[in-house]
Amino acid sequence: MTTDSDTDLEAQIAEWRAYMHRRRELSHTDAEELEDHLRGRITEFTEAGLRADEAFLIAVKRMGTLDELSREFAREHSERLWKQLVLPGEPEAPTARSRRELPVMVLCAAVAALAIKVPGLFGLHLTDENDASFYARNLSLFALPVLAAYFAWQRRVGPRVIGVLAALFVLGAVAVNAYPLDDDSQSIVLTAIHLPLALWLVVGIAYAGGDWRSDRRRMDFIRFTGEWLIYFVLLGLGGGVLTAFTLGTFEAIGLDAEGFVQQWLLPCGAMAGIVVAAWLVEAKQSVIENMAPVLTRVFTPLFAATLLAFLVAFVWTNNGIDVERDVLILFDLLLVIVLGLLLYAISARDVATRPGLFDRVQLALVVIALIIDVIVLLAITGRITEFGLSPNKSAALGENVILLANLAWSAWLFLGFVRGRMPFARLERWQTRYVTVYAVWAWTVVLVFPLVFDFA
Structure with a gap:
């Protein structure tokens, strides 16, 4: 039977876990292992006769590799008693890995932006109505594999998970391009709607570090999806303002920028925005x-x-x-x-x-x-x-x-x-x-x- 003490303890652990997941110093796998370690310490202390809240406070203090992060957590929750236990000391400087987040994100965004222009090298153009069905089927294949690769790097997933991710993306790409679908077929529309959803859940496997069976990891991905959508819409609104200014300013000097906007700014910006929005969610x-x-x-x-x-x-x-x-x-x-x-x-x-x-x-x-x-x-x-x-x-x-x-x-x-x-x-x-x-x-x-x- 669940007691109020158990409920309070789970709430404290959930708050600690959420704080750890926001830290760029830790991958999700590291946070998972640390939580298991924390729970083990709490069990030891409660079996020794401490109350659950006391066991939590002392267990956090005893987490040797997390002392600096615990101090920052204490500063943000200054009303807690255990601030007095863990406050002394200075915060840890950002790790080299966290400093690489931004350039890696920029590289991934650039790859996604350029990927949508690759079909143009083979005579398939975004502005050509005859090629509309190709882009409708394949639109999600330009940015989502790159986003999955970004999360695979960030979560440090193993070769086995990378192989699964690659196989699923290849399966989707082969299916939508190998099937002889007519441009006016209903299956074209259904594929254009459902493939992005299927591949977005593949991205979820990378986001979860390969541990898709974990309820907590899936809920983290659901939360990420909502936050990503908000940021992507905000980026889209900003992109609309940028587009309007681009067209207006060039028109003022007698140049028509509509071709550049349609062929480069909008498609490349949309693909890059998918990766940038994900990075913003993680960073902010x-x-x-x-x-x-x-x-x-x-x-x-x-x-x-x-x-x-x-x-x-x-x-x-x-x-x-x-x-x-x-x-x-x-x-x-x-x-x-x-x-x-x-x-x-x-x-x-x-x-x-x-x-x-x-x-x-x-x-x-x-x-x-x-x-x-x-x-x-x-x-x-x-x-x-x-x-x-x-x-x-x-x-x-x-x-x-x-x-x-x-x-x-x-x-x-x-x-x-x-x-x-x-x-x-x-x-x-x-x-x-x-x-x-x-x-x-x-x-x-x-x-x-x-x-x-x-x-x-």
Whole structure:
């Protein structure tokens, strides 16, 4: 049975772990090993008769290789008693490895930026409509392998993990280019949507240092994904301003920079931005950790109100849902955004905090999304019954079933947590383990759907 003392101890360890993961001096593998060592020390001290909080404080002090980092942690948490135990001394200077982070990131960003120009050497150009399907299929293959390589270097993964990463990227590249897909086929669109998701989860393996089975590592990657998205959007907004100024200033002197912007600035900047945003998340986590939870608290009630208004309008007008491709994509994106808000709120939440008003709002959002998912599923199955299966409808059906299962069980776990009958950790574990389902589905759509539907 879990006691309040155990809960407080886990909260202290979670805070210590989060601080260690933000430190560039340590890789995730090192932090994992140090946490195991810390827990072992705490167990020794508690078995010797110390209380859990006392054991934690002394164990941190006894972590010889972490003395300097512990001092910095104490400075940031000056209200803690153990500041007096570990404060003396000066902070450690940045390691040589941390100083190499920036130039390595710049190199990776440059490689990603130039990679999208390589097909042009073989006569495939971004601005040519005839080559649009090639870039739609392969867009994620220009930057994501480079990002995975950056994390593999940063996490110091072994040759076995590198081999797995390379094999998965090669598999994706061969599948999307070897299949004889027509430019107007539905499989082209499905591949363009699902391959980036499949490869992003491959990046997650590199981010986790190869330890994808760890719930904590998967949750770290979920948190990273939300933070990366925020930084990438901010970089995109800045890039839009830069583009406007580039066009305006050159036009003022009679030069047309539109060709440069379309062929170089936008595509190369977007690919480099994927790597730069990842580096910013890793380097500036303390800033984004304050921003992202605020955004989830702002948009969760707004999305809940919007979806509730949709349900009321649906019932009031008694209008059916048009299940054309664009509408299906819209509803799937809406449900994915809802799930993203839920995931990121979970990743940013203190597991020891009691349920509050925001948790009830999240529960309402999940329940409303669940009802909408059921309505969409009924519309899709009716359309399939009437007109038969197609790649688009089959993909939409599978994705909505997967989302339905996740939302339904999440709602049940959330209800149990809000009523005080289940620990929050169960909901967290469910979400991290369900990521594997998304990965399997994405690869199924990319590799299997074209074969099943005869490349239609």
